[in-house]
Amino acid sequence: MSKISQVKETIILNLKKVIEEEFGKEIITDLDFKLEIPPEIKMGDLGWACFKLGEKIKKNPEDVAKILSAKVKINELIEKVVAFGPYLNFFFNKEKFFSLVLNEILEEKENYASSKIGEGKTVIIEFSSPNTNKPQHLGILRNNLLGMSLANLFKNFGYKVIRANLINDRGIHITKSMLAYQKWGEGKTPETEKMKGDYFVGKFYTLFGEKVKENPHLLDEAHEMLRKWEEGNQEVWQLWQKMNSWAIDGFKETYRKLGIEFDKWYYESEIYKLGKEIVLKALENNLCYKREDGAIEIDLTNYNLGKKVLIRADGTSIYITQDIGLAKLKYDEFKPDLSIYVVGSEQENYFKVLFKILEIFGFDWVKNCYHLSYGLVFLPAGRMKSREGKVVEIDDLLSEVKKIAKGEILKREKDILPSELEERAEKIALASLKFFFLKFSPSENINYDPEKEISFEGATGPYLLYTYARIKGIFKKSKILSLKFKTIDYSMLKEQEEIELLRLLFDFPEVLEKSIFFYNPSYLANYLLKLGQTFNTFYHRYPVLKNPKKIKEARLALIEAIGQVLKKGLNLLGIETLERM
Numbered sequence: 325m326s327k328i329s330q331v332k333e334t335i336i337l338n339l340k341k342v343i344e345e346e347f348g349k350e351i352i353t354d355l356d357f358k359l360e361i362p363p364e365i366k367m368g369d370l371g372w373a374c375f376k377l378g379e380k381i382k383k384n385p386e387d388v389a390k391i392l393s394a395k396v397k398i399n400e401l402i403e404k405v406v407a408f409g410p411y412l413n414f415f416f417n418k419e420k421f422f423s424l425v426l427n428e429i430l431e432e433k434e435n436y437a438s439s440k441i442g443e444g445k446t447v448i449i450e451f452s453s454p455n456t457n458k459p460q461h462l463g464i465l466r467n468n469l470l471g472m473s474l475a476n477l478f479k480n481f482g483y484k485v486i487r488a489n490l491i492n493d494r495g496i497h498i499t500k501s502m503l504a505y506q507k508w509g510e511g512k513t514p515e516t517e518k519m520k521g522d523y524f525v526g527k528f529y530t531l532f533g534e535k536v537k538e539n540p541h542l543l544d545e546a547h548e549m550l551r552k553w554e555e556g557n558q559e560v561w562q563l564w565q566k567m568n569s570w571a572i573d574g575f576k577e578t579y580r581k582l583g584i585e586f587d588k589w590y591y592e593s594e595i596y597k598l599g600k601e602i603v604l605k606a607l608e609n610n611l612c613y614k615r616e617d618g619a620i621e622i623d624l625t626n627y628n629l630g631k632k633v634l635i636r637a638d639g640t641s642i643y644i645t646q647d648i649g650l651a652k653l654k655y656d657e658f659k660p661d662l663s664i665y666v667v668g669s670e671q672e673n674y675f676k677v678l679f680k681i682l683e684i685f686g687f688d689w690v691k692n693c694y695h696l697s698y699g700l701v702f703l704p705a706g707r708m709k710s711r712e713g714k715v716v717e718i719d720d721l722l723s724e725v726k727k728i729a730k731g732e733i734l735k736r737e738k739d740i741l742p743s744e745l746e747e748r749a750e751k752i753a754l755a756s757l758k759f760f761f762l763k764f765s766p767s768e769n770i771n772y773d774p775e776k777e778i779s780f781e782g783a784t785g786p787y788l789l790y791t792y793a794r795i796k797g798i799f800k801k802s803k804i805l806s807l808k809f810k811t812i813d814y815s816m817l818k819e820q821e822e823i824e825l826l827r828l829l830f831d832f833p834e835v836l837e838k839s840i841f842f843y844n845p846s847y848l849a850n851y852l853l854k855l856g857q858t859f860n861t862f863y864h865r866y867p868v869l870k871n872p873k874k875i876k877e878a879r880l881a882l883i884e885a886i887g888q889v890l891k892k893g894l895n896l897l898g899i900e901t902l903e904r905m
Contacts, residue, residue: 393405403415437480452584454492459719461716466701473848477836499547521573581719668697698811730749754900762846795859816878
């Protein structure tokens with residue numbers, strides 16, 4: 325346990341002891357002993373809400389806070405305990421507080437705020453899940469970034485994380501692009517057209533959409549091609565394998581650009597029949613029923629979820645049949661303690677149905693399944709529509725943002741080497757995209773404006789990269805290779821902005837815990853933004869290097885700690901830092 329965690333634990337144990345002595349041992353049952361940082365420095369460094377305790381003992385929470393403030397012991401770290409309305413607030417000795425927090429960060433470095441609370445537990449996160457008939461677009465980008473950042477956050481707490489990707493590579497949407505290529509492809513390939521594989525396949529999906537308006541019978545042909553695929557027709561399968569590989573190669577190139585990796589790949593073509601045996605066994609056990617037309621259905625009207633077909637009248641599987649089977653397959657393979665599905669909000673009802681069916685079928689592990697629902701992404705022109713070709717692809721967007729980033733860099737540094745310009749612009753572009761999508765709560769619908777989000781100012785990823793680079797620049801100017809942080813006189817740090825920065829650094833482990841508890845990386849993103857803004861306010865008001873030795877060293881230790889936390893936080897969001905902007 326870290327020293328910071330020990331401080332909190334000591335306060336909680338002290339608090340519990342006082343409550344037991346004053347109100348009885350049974351009172352602490354069901355009380356939440358979560359300590360929070362008060363909104364203002366004048367209110368203290370940590371606080372505990374007395375509402376629940378007041379409710380249990382039938383006393384005004386303000387009176388409870390006063391009683392406790394007189395009883396809770398102080399020590400060399402805690403200077404005083406004060407009742408602020410219904411809150412019990414703790415004030416730390418600032419010199420010892422600075423020493424405790426900064427020494428731990430500077431000693432632990434990238435391990436600060438890591439823990440082993442998840443050791444021995446497995447989390448599987450299924451995300452991305454693209455269709456092999458088109459490139460990945462802006463909406464899937466949000467999915468990719470949520471899944472990636474959550475995986476990083478869970479790993480930080482010692483969990484074994486399985487990043488899973490279900491490739492949707494079969495169905496009528498796939499045969500539409502196949503049929504268009506068969507009719508109008510003229511033997512062309514991504515290589516002959518100098519086109520990325522998923523873009524090449526997507527071109528024929530769009531072409532089908534145009535041609536079917538002129539000839540509606542093309543849809544019947546696409547359905548016939550799907551039937552032949554399911555029968556194993558050799559010619560259809562060869563075409564499917566060729567186009568499938570083109571699309572998946574394109575996806576992998578996009579993932580490489582984004583820095584996204586997967587531990588497990590599932591393919592719908594290999595698992596779409598999964599779940600059929602499970603449904604048939606459930607039918608034998610009267611957990612579902614057969615309709616007059618032969619379809620197998622389950623009645624979920626008692627749960628306000630209506631009725632759901634599980635197997636068609638002709639005996640074929642549907643998507644939910646597959647997902648029932650895949651859920652069991654994932655459990656059998658990994659025995660996850662938590663299984664997260666990162667899927668858009670349009671599928672919320674679907675997952676309620678899926679999880680309820682798994683529960684009715686007797687799979688107790690379904691209680692560990694969670695649908696991480698996320699909102700839509702809008703552009704100035706409105707909602708994306710892939711069928712009409714009115715969509716922003718991830719690669720195109722990244723290329724456009726990178727171009728804007730190059731322009732911003734050249735405004736500041738005209739003589740930069742082309743290779744360095746390329747590398748720096750790519751990192752800035754990725755920081756812009758990743759931070760934008762992760763600074764919003766997943767449930768929010770969002771509007772994306774590339775020009776605004778590439779800015780080196782405001783609530784952007786480049787702003788945080790610039791802040792980190794500024795800190796590294798200060799150290800370069802100081803010509804100090806390493807700080808002997810354990811000998812630093814932290815009594816030199818007295819300004820309100822310095823104390824506010826310390827409180828933020830102290831809160832970093834709590835923010836990371838909150839981010840995984842609520843499956844919400846925006847807590848981390850917005851914390852980093854606040855840390856960056858507070859640092860920049862401090863930097864503009866107070867010199868770091870133009871000071872006597874003791875003050876300079878203390879401030880360098882403070883900003884070194886800020887830099888380490890910024891870097892770790894950005895890395896957890898999948899963002900690489902730069903030491904020069």
